[in-house]
Amino acid sequence: MEVRMQKNTQVLQVVVPPGRGPDVLLSSPVIQAAAKVLQQGGLVAFPTETVYGLGANGLDSEAVAGIFAAKGRPADNPLILHIAAMETLEQIVPEVPPLARRLAQSFWPGPLTLVLPKGPAVPAVTTGGLDTVAVRMPDHPIALALLAAAGVPVAAPSANISGRPSPTEAAHVTADLQGRIDIILDGGPTPVGVESTVLDCTGTIPVILRPGGVSKEALEDVVGTVELDSHVQEGEAVTDGPARSPGMKYKHYAPKAPAVLVRGEPPGLFMRITELAQELDAQGEMVGLMASRELLDYWRGQGIDQSKWQVMSMGSRTNPGELAANIYRCLRELDETNVTQIILEGVPAAGVGLAVMNRLQKAAAYRVVDA
Ligand code: AMP
Ligand code: MG
16 A cells, blocks of 8 residues: 655745736745755645646656656656746757747747757656657746746646646645645636647647647747647547657546537527536436536526526637636536536637637547537
8 A cells, every 4th residue: 555645735825016027036935945845856836827837846857756646647648847048948958949949939938838859857757758858938927936946947747636627726736735745836826727738849840739828820820830739630539559749648637527518609509508408407417517608698598597507607708718717717616516417618719719629628528519
């Protein structure tokens, strides 16, 4: 039987003075203490603009092994290295291709992760044994101050137990990792709400391995053609052969109750979702829904009784940024109810909506119906 060391997790509030950048935080005693814990091989959860990350010194094998243990993450699912300055990139990747450099200049700091050929400084445990490494510069004053103070590249996957929705608030991190890590920096809710876009830059044409906070359209504006990995496009889990991004193999973000994703356009979409909810209700199921504001308006207009359903409002269908910011909180909140069947409303896949749809497909374990 495994005997796990119980850690005394400290939750520390970090307040960012309005209108100020990371510099003002560098001297903060809380940031200094957290940076020291990282330098000594410990685990620190911190906010980024996407979701909360669980950080360790990415060049220290033992510290990185601690991340996998705390999350229960499969060892072959590699981590993203987070950096605060361009100079650090050269330590990790000896030869940065010109195209990758252009992308970094355009989108960093920001929710874009570049997959590049790895240099010898990066230990195998960080990259899950791959000869490539994933790197990004987060756009969050607390993350940037912590990374600068630590002075090392910080490996940081999402700060959740593997298989749970990514955390977008410090309370989500506490719920999953209390007693397993050293420090949680609480910087409030994360603005983007979905993870970074993972872009493979090892070939001539960049390939999106995971849609995220930077849209395909925005990437194409800078570098022309960008491809979508076929597994992302088809919305299927990789069950055959090796995945280009090991994370694709794993079923992420799944709520406790089984979920189904309904795709289509209103009003047909709204009619189909309503029928399905009424059917499940009649079968004695406790129905949970992730719905847009427009669906709620439709129910009100049609006088549909939704009082027995647990409804989480994700925001407007016309505002993918709002949907992204709310999706994981809604999934977690549904998990805290007694629902037995979940219906997820499909949204337009343009812009960041592509990342939202990708996460909804995963939450539904690829059970999708078309309206
Ligand atoms: P997370 O940090 O939990 O958001 O997950 C990081 C994602 O980046 C996973 O889907 C990984 O499989 C992917 N990733 C990290 N490093 C690499 C790499 N070297 N090659 C391809 N995908 C990677
Ligand atoms: Mg994750």
